Each structure stands twice: as C-alpha cells, then as structure tokens.
Amino acid sequence: MTDTAENSPIDGTVLVVNAGSSSLKYQVIHPGDEEVVADGLVERIGETTSKVTHWYRGDEVKRECELADHQAAIALVLELFQDSGVDIAESGLSAVGHRVVHGGRSFSQPTLIDEKVRSEIERISPLAPLHNPPNLVGIEAVSKLLPDVPAVAVFDTAFFSDLPAEAANYALDREVAEEYAIRRYGFHGTSHEFVSQLAAEFLERDLADLNQIVLHLGNGASASAVRGGTPIDTTMGMTPLEGLVMGTRTGDIDAGIVFQLSRVGGMSIDEIDKLFNKQSGLKGLCGENDFRAILERVEAGDEDADRAYRVYLHRLRRYIGAYMIELGRVDTIIFTAGVGENAAPVRADSLADLEGYGIVIDPERNAVRNGEPRRISADDSRVEVLVVPTNEELAIARAASSVARSAR
Template identity: 55%
Template sequence: MTHILVVNSGSSSFKYQFIDIESEHTLASGLVERIGQPAGHTRHTDAAGETHERDLPIADHTAGFQVMLDAFEQYGPSLAQHPPLAVGHRVVHGGKRFFEPTIVTPLVEINIEDLSELAPLHNPGALQGIRAAEKAFPKIPHVAVFDTAFHQTLPSAAYTYAIDPALAERYRIRRYGFHGTSHKFVSEAAARFLQRPLGELNQIVLHLGNGASVCAVRAGESVDTSMGMTPLEGLVMGTRSGDIDPAVLLHLQRRTGASSDDLDEMFNKHSGMLGMTGNLDMRDVHAAAESGDEGARLALDVYAHRLKHYIGAYLAELGRVDVISFTAGVGENAAFVREAALEGLEELGIRLDPERNGARSREARRISTDDSRIAVLVIPTNEELEIARQTFEVSQAAAE
C-alpha cells in the first residue's frame, strides 16, 4: 500500500486528496463544505478528472467523512482495492511542542485542543476532522503535520518579542511562523531544480496567496519568517493588514469603542487588499490600477513595498542568497507582482528576465537572466504532497 489520504479540515468544511506516494500522483481530490448548515455541498474529482457534485444536509464532520467514503465508492478509486496506508492531517498551530510530523494519540489531541487558544479559527476544525477521520479509518495511523513545525529551527533572536520574558512564557507569546509545509516543499524543490545540494543554499521563499509569508531558509532550515505568533503579522495579504503599529489598535479602541473581537475581525478579515480597495482578487486590483484607479495603484505599491522590505531584510540576515522563489496563487501567476517586488534590486545581484517572467506555465521555471547572481524561480507549491510525504515517512518509521 502506497496511498496516503491527506485531509485539511476547517470548522465547517474539509478538503481531501488521495495520493499515490510512489508516483506522487493525485488519484482523487474533493471538498465537503457547509457542514452543519441546512444545505451541504460536496465535490469529488476522480482519477480521470471528472468532477461529481452533490447537495445534501451534512450534520457534522463524521457525516462528512461518510459522504466522502460514498464518493470514493461510487466514483473511485475504490478504497477497498486501494486502501490508504495512513491519513495525514494539516494542523495550523503546533506551538513549540510539535517540531515534526506526529502520530496522533489521545495526548496529541489534547495538546492540539490546548493550542486552540493560539489558533481559535483553525485548530478546533482540524481536531474535528481528525476525530471524524479516526472513526472512518480506525485501523491505520493518523499523522498531524503542523504548519508551524518547519519554523522550530528559528534562532531565539528571531522568535523572541521584546516584552517581559515571564509574561511571554506564561501566555506563549513568540514568533511561530506559518505556511511551513509550503516553505519546506518549495525550498527543497528549488534545490532540485538548480541541481544543487540543499545544504549549500541560502534561500528566500515568498508564499503569496490570500495569506502570504516570506521565509529565510539557510541550508534547508527556517531561520526567519514574516508571520508571527499569529498569521496576522508580516506581509500585506488578501484580508489581513500585516505589520502595523500595535498602538493603532489601542487608538481605535479608545476612539471608536471597538472591542478586541471587533479589532480582530477588522485586521484579519477586512484589511489588506480588501480593506484598501474593496477587492480581494489581485487580478482585479491590477486591472483597476491599469485603468487609472489611484486607490488600486496605491494598494499595489503598498503590497510591493512590504515585499521588498522583507526581501531586503532577509538578504542582509542571510548574508549571501543563492535563490529567491515565488509560490502560491499570486506568487505563481502574477508576473506584475514579481516584477514590482524585485524592481531596483539589480545592484544586489537580482536581474529579472521580462520575457521569462511574463511567460505563463504551471511548471517550475527560472525567471531571472542567465547572468543574475541570485537565481529567481517560480516553484508551484504542493502542500498536500508535502503532507503526504511526511505522513508516509512517519507511518513507515512507526511500523518498523
């Protein structure tokens, strides 16, 4: 058996992929959403690429997993003929307790629940998915793969905030970082693309999607990253403000009477590109800017300024950078973002090739000139495959 089921579960939905770890091909994928609502929705894509959708009530995650099993049974591939070796679960927050993929046990579940304080929008849903999956697949290992784990190699100077250490320890305040599975996958894929040993490379990886983060990677290990205790810190994102003076929150609280929950909602869900332009899609913001919308142009300038800020910071921190990689929805597809982020950095050894940058492709590719001292790449991320790889390794080790 070389098949791994990967599950990414939220509070009212979960996505899944069924991966043949030997060929690294996805055999099926799907989505179960609107769990607990009057009308649920499911989508299952089989090995032939055919998509099958249903609308039906889905009471909870356990019912959702049964709907998923029914889809496998009806549309394939058959889990009876191709049983999964293990189930890999994406868990956003592992705190400082989990620094590697971990076989799920009752104690691990207790710890994931305890860490929900640090990720109240994510960990509870992941735990619901784990418990439902354990009921559906009670005889195989379940592995938790944590978004924060890759960043456990951060040096103390990078993860420590300048506050009272006793207060920080008591309330678990430190930089944790996120998108770890993507940063790990992309940094390793970049080394393979360049045909160079991972241990020789200093890299900057920019994961730019609706959520966005930058990671400085030295010899395959994360040494700094833009997201902090929560995913709010760092880059401008789809709906998150990224870096902001903490006193802004206090000022708004005093002047508007906003509660902490109001501010949480404002800076996580109604800021970023959406807050500045009223639009979440980077393509639409760019089109508006091109047609003369000054607000959209300013938003793009703010977005690029923040990217350049972090690239410069990590160039200085790493001392020598061999490769810069762009990934995720915006990073892989928005040539204008890549151009804006690197414009003016030629004296630092970064020379973008406009024709290569403008060419569209779903493959890993170089977009810098041949004489650029720092290679600039576009590397499509695959977090599900990375979770499957880690799940396979851990489950195999546990079986030995």
Template identity: 45%
Template sequence: MSNKYVLVINSGSSSLKFAVINSVSGDAVLTGLGECFGLEDSRMSWKYQGNKQEVSIVGEENHHQLAIGKLVGIVAEYDLTDAIIAVGHRIVHGGEKFTKTVQIDEQVLKDIEAVKELAPLHAPANVIGIKAALAAFPTLPQFAVFDTAFHQTMPAKAFTGAIDKTLYDQYAIRRYGFHGTSHYFVSREAAKMINKPVEESSFISVHLGNGASVCAIKNGKSVDTSMGFTPLAGLMMGTRCGDLDPSIIEFLLNKGWTTEQVFETLNKKSGFLGVSGLTSDARGILEAMEEGHEGATLAFQVFTYRVAKYIGSYMVALDNLDGIIFTGGIGENALLIRREILKYLKIFGYKENEAADADARFGAEGIITTADSPVAMVIPTNEEFVIAQESVALMA
C-alpha cells in the same frame, strides 16, 4: 509502490479540503472541498480524473462528520479504499510542543487541543476533522503534520518578541510562523533546480496567496519568517493587514470599538480588500488596476513594496543567497506582481528575464532572472505531497 496513496485532510472551521495523493509521485488522483458548513448552501465538490461533481451536505450540525462520511463513499466509488495506506492531517498550529510530524493517538489529540488558545479558529476545527477521520477510517494510521514545525529551527533572536519575558514564560507568546510545509517543499525543489544539496543551500521563500509569508532558509532550515504568533503578522494579504502598530488597536478600543470589531477588521476586512475597497482577490486587483482603479493600484503598490522590503531584510539572516523562490497562487501566476517586486530589488542586482518570467506560470517552474543576475525562480508548491511523504516516512 506507485499505487500507495495517502488521504490528506485539511479541516477548517467551516470547510474540509481533501486529496488522495500518490505517495511517490505527488500526483493527486482525487481532490475535493466541503465548504460553507453551517450555512444553507453547505456543499461538497470533488474532482476525479478531470470529472467534477458536487452535492449539497444536508444537516443542521456535524458538517465535518457528514463531509467525511460522504468522503468514505467517494473513495469507495473510485476503488481507492484498499490503495490508501494512511491519513495525513494538516494542522495549523503545533506550538512549541510539535517540532515534526507525529502519529496521532489520544495524547497527541489532547496536546493539539491544548494549543487551541494559540489558534482559536483552526485548532478546534483540526480536532473535529481528526476525530471524524479516526471514526471513518479506524484501521488506517493517521498522522499530524504541523504548519509551524518547519519554523521550530528559528534561533531565539528571530522568534523572541521584544516584550516582557514573562509573557513568553506564561503564555508562550513568540513568533511561530506558518506555511511551513510550503516553504519546506519549495526549498527542496529549488535545491534540485540549482543542483546543490539542500543542506548547503540558502533561499528566501516567498509564499504569496490569500495568506502570504516570507521565510529565510539557511542550509535547508528556517531561520526567520514573517508570520508571527498568529498568521496575521507580516505581509499584507488578501484580507489580513499584516504588520501594524499595536497602538492602533488601543486607539480603536478607545473610540468605542469592541475587540471583536477590531480583529474582524484586521483579519477579514483589511489587506487587498481593505486598501482597494474592491476585492481580496489579486486577479481582481490586477484587472481593476488595468482599468485605472485607484484603490486597486494602491493595493498593488502597497503589497509589492512590502514583499520587496521583507525580501531585502531577510538577506540579513543569511550568509549567502542561492535564490529567491516565488510560490503560492499569486507567486506562481501573477506576472505583474513578480515583475514589480523584482524592480524593487534592482539595488541588489536582480534583472528579470521577461520571456522566462512569462513562461513560469500556471504550473510551470523556472528561473525568471537573466544570466548576469542573482537567481530568482518560480516553483509551484505542493503542501499535500509533503503531508503524504511525511506520513509514509513515519510509517517506515
């Protein structure tokens, strides 16, 4: 059983991330990334047992197919071909059609393509990756695991927009939420940490990375989340603005901006990057803040304040709260950011255990609050493991 692996593929518009995951332990024996597709420096790198390699991907087009073709060779080179029992695909948007993992067939592929209006950047790339993988691994069962599926348990009061209902009826405009596999995974791990059945546990999961979202989880199920119709809503992020008065869009259009300029700015030039005028990387923000950079300091303040506000508001969605979970690259590693968020939550009784908080970084998990405080914890996420587990479970 321990030698049964799942190849997990995350196909982006100009990238392809992959991992070969042990379906029992969650350990990754091979990880890799194809990136900069369509550019001169298109390349592919991978790591096997600590050894990293990189090659250029030469070709004018079909970079996803080229990358997966190279992946087939890499898998064979490390004698993993026969050990892989399935391929699991991370799919960003499942609309209302997909509420759980499904095995991929022609109809599923058509249904994923049908929601491309809801995820114009991600859905076409997801489909390209699936088609390339089906051609490369024709004998393996392949599964689609949806970022939005975990949030399909939200009640109507949480996912319904306060807009003309015909917009929902005609165009399915509503809150969908993302990072579902991450929120799902860490909530299960958190329940183990407090020794309580997940079906009886409630958490506020805080996934902080270049993309960031908060999720209220009641008795193991998502009941509200900060991302919305698209991943642009909610928290301030690396380059995304998060929540914004929609009249600002009209204002900019009236100033002569094109819709492309508006959404390019809101998606790629806002967040940490926009506020600081410096970088989208939280590590760079913290370093610059230590050196007295005013823009970086303001970005830190806006980010932590908004995260704390969302956490506070999501207590309304729960009958009780077993813990706040920090996860994602920033949530797992940025001590100063966690510390500042907990300071904002002192009105609710949260007290940081400074030593425990400092220890819970760089892959380590743990409770980071004092014994006389409500619980906050750090749990490293493992979305690839969720995809592998769900694929194997569906096979069974």
C-alpha cells in the same frame, strides 16, 4: 464490485485532509510517484445546504445536501468512493495526513496521532482559535470512520520551530511571554520547506550550500529566509496575522492601533480581531482581494487599487531587503503560491531596480506561465530567481507516509 487492497488503485496512497471551520478539503495521493488519485472539497458544513465537489480518476461528481457536521461530510466522501467501486477503508490506504495549523512549542515534527496528541492539540488551540479546533474536528471525524488507518498530524509551524532566539522572541516581558507561550511560530512551513528543497533540486545544487528567500504569496502571504535548508527568519509570528500585506489581513501593524480602536473607537477585541483578519489587507484598502481584479483595476487607472498595490509591494520589498541583509549572501529568490506563481507584474515590480544587488529579471521568462519550476532571472543575474509551484498536499502525504512506515 469493491476493490480489495491487492488491486485497488488506492493501495499505498495517503488521504490528505484539511478541515476548516465549515469546510473539508481532501486529496488521495501516491507519495512516491506524486499521482493524485482523488481530490475534493466539501463546503458549508453545518448549514442548510452543503456543497460537495468530488473528483476521482477523471470523473467529477457534484452534490448539494445537508451535512450536519464533519463526520457526516467524511461519511459522504467515503460513500462517493464506494459509488466508484472503492471501499476506501479496505483499499490499502497507508496513512491519513492531517494539516494542523499550530503546533505551538509541543510539535516540531509530523506526529502520529493518539489520544495524548489529540489532547495536546486541543490544549494549544487558543494559539490558533480559528484553525486548530476545526483541524481537530477533522481528525476526530476521520478517525471514527477509518480507525485502522494510521493518522498523522503535519503542522504548519513545524519548519520554523527552531528559529534563532533573536528571530523567535518578541521584546515583551519574559515572564509574560513564557506564561502565555508568546513567540514567533511562523506558518506556511510545509510550503516553505517543500519549495526550498525543490529549488535546490531544480538548480542541481546542494541544499546545505544555498541561501534562499522564499516568498509564499497567496491570499495568505509569508516570506522566509532559509540558510542551508534551515529557516533563520519568517514574517508570520505568533499568529498568521503578522508580516506581509495579505488578501484580508493587515500584516504588520502598530500594536497601539488596537488601543486607539478600543479606547476611542469603542470597538471590542472580537471586532478588532475581525477587522484585522477579515476586513483589512488588500480588501480593506481597495475593496478587493482577488489579485487578478486588482491588477486589472491598476491597469485601468483606479487610484484605490493602485494605492493598495503599492502598499503591498512596499511591505514585500522591505522584507526582501531585510532578508538579504540577514542572509549576507542570497543565492536564490523563490516565488510560490497563487499570486507568486501567476502574477508576473508582482514578481517584476517586487524585484525592480535591484541590478546593483545582482538581481535581474528576464521579462520574457517572467511572462511564461506553466505548472513547472522555472527560472525567470536573466543569464547575467548573480541571484537565481525562480518560480516554484508549491504542493502542500504532496508534502503532507510524504510526511504522513514516512511517519506511518516508521510506526509499523
């Protein structure tokens, strides 16, 4: 029997959608009590065999089938809910929250999606050609199947939309920069905002009084300097390529290398793009971008892995130092995301020998692993060093729910 909105466990929840070029991640979340009702991943959309993993209230279903496009993937997800006795279209969803990577200069807040918003997301897609088009496909697919549920776009760049001019602008000809919308946009904003707020709650401090350095370290990685809850700088730039060394991305690199690879190496722009985004970073340095495997190789004395690790740390420490200067006073340093939350050696090594700056790691606290916000600094450390698990899906759900309520 199909649940109604009155008794459905999905009543009041938000469906969070993150559509990639050939994938679809989703969660159904109660934004108030943070309960995850459902979670799933559809992979290899458009290929001969698509893979689906769907979890709903303790029951997991796995399927392999052919899904031609994202609309077919969404239709299958709704069917899986139906098999569990839930007609998700009639079950009281309060909103659908769509992750959209790039908001350009157009979007600085979560935004209710209409035709005008769809058109604008499409217009600025050249700023994120690998991300925004599939995000838009996901929006279109879900809207066709759930037309009566408010859809909200939550932008990765929104948190950084008001960076100070000195941080946002590149030293490029002003007219060229203006014509092609070239500036620092920043990414992972949903995560940076979420963990900086949660850190203030954990410390029982007023967010407005805190100077924070947030280190979002995953396969994609970024750092930010946050003063009083407002970011003043971040490492990612016009695209998610700039900044820290990442799993497969170069991070900061001399732009002249592009000229060298093109003029001398005969490489096309597309080849260079692929090299910088998918074949570089840790993978390019040692052939591996799984941090657990890299640390194992470092322990075993592997020279390539050791070099890659040292390059990674060098870049990370450089930005930590820069942000300490920019902020003037640092109250807390936060580690988050997959590597930041789980790789104790990275945390210890990135902040090693900084006692003179009031930063002291407690080895025993740093070795603890759990899913809760926790302090890893020593009692005599002037700077609070924290591990704060990120939850971008919850942040998107809260934002979408708030926008949907305001629109009623």
